Amino acid sequence: MPATETPALANATVLIVRHAEKPPEGDGLTSAGEARARAYVQYFKKYRLTHIFAASDSKKSRRPRLTVEPLAASLRQKVDVRFPDSDPAALVKELGAQRYGGRILISWRHGKIPGLIEAFGADPKKLLPAGRWPDDVFDEVIELRYDRKGQLLPEKAKLIHENLMPGDSHP
Structure with missing residues (x-):
């Protein structure tokens, strides 16, 4: 890299959330999940997000995208859904190759978040209980x-506890 070139993730902050609450069946969000998605508009305002990513829709779930769509709309941004949760390295490679920088929000499926954290070079065991995102969080x-x-x-x-909605698991 030439001396004048700035690394793509220089001074960046990457924020990762699990998609909002899901119903027992279906690919969308519960009413509580929809409320959380709407509440993210105000919650993430302080971060001045520059980019928003969500895991690609799958046959069983549109939840990562649905979780951040209200926020993206409020910021007049598009949600980038090019990357499947089965390939977090592709997202990290894209972020490393382009000048995204700034503050990046990623909405992902909970079972795949440890792999995403690892792809970013962090240790999920230091951030998550037993290195896994709990099913009910x-x-x-x-x-x-x-x-x-x-x-x-x-x-x-x-790890940040949102304390955003009634019934959130942390005081």
Whole structure:
């Protein structure tokens, strides 16, 4: 990389959420999930997001996209859904190859979030209970921060409890 070129993730913050609450059947969100998606408009305002990604729709779920669509609409952004949750490395490669920088929000399926965290170079065992996203938790955000060289700052990686909706699991 030439000396004048800035790394793609320089000074970036990557925020990862699980899709909002899901029904027992179907590919959408429950009314509580729809309420969380709407509440994200205000919750993420302070982050001044520059890009929003969601796992591609699958035959069984549109939830990652539906979770961030109200937020994206409020910011007049499009949700980038090019990447399936089965290939988190493709998303990370894209972010590393392009100048996204800034503050990036990613909505993903919970069972695949540990792999996404690993693809970003972080340790899911240090961020999630037993290295897994719990099946019944919808109210947390993973924050990954990068330095001016685009290197992950592992000591700054953290799990944030949203405390956004009634009944969220953390005080």
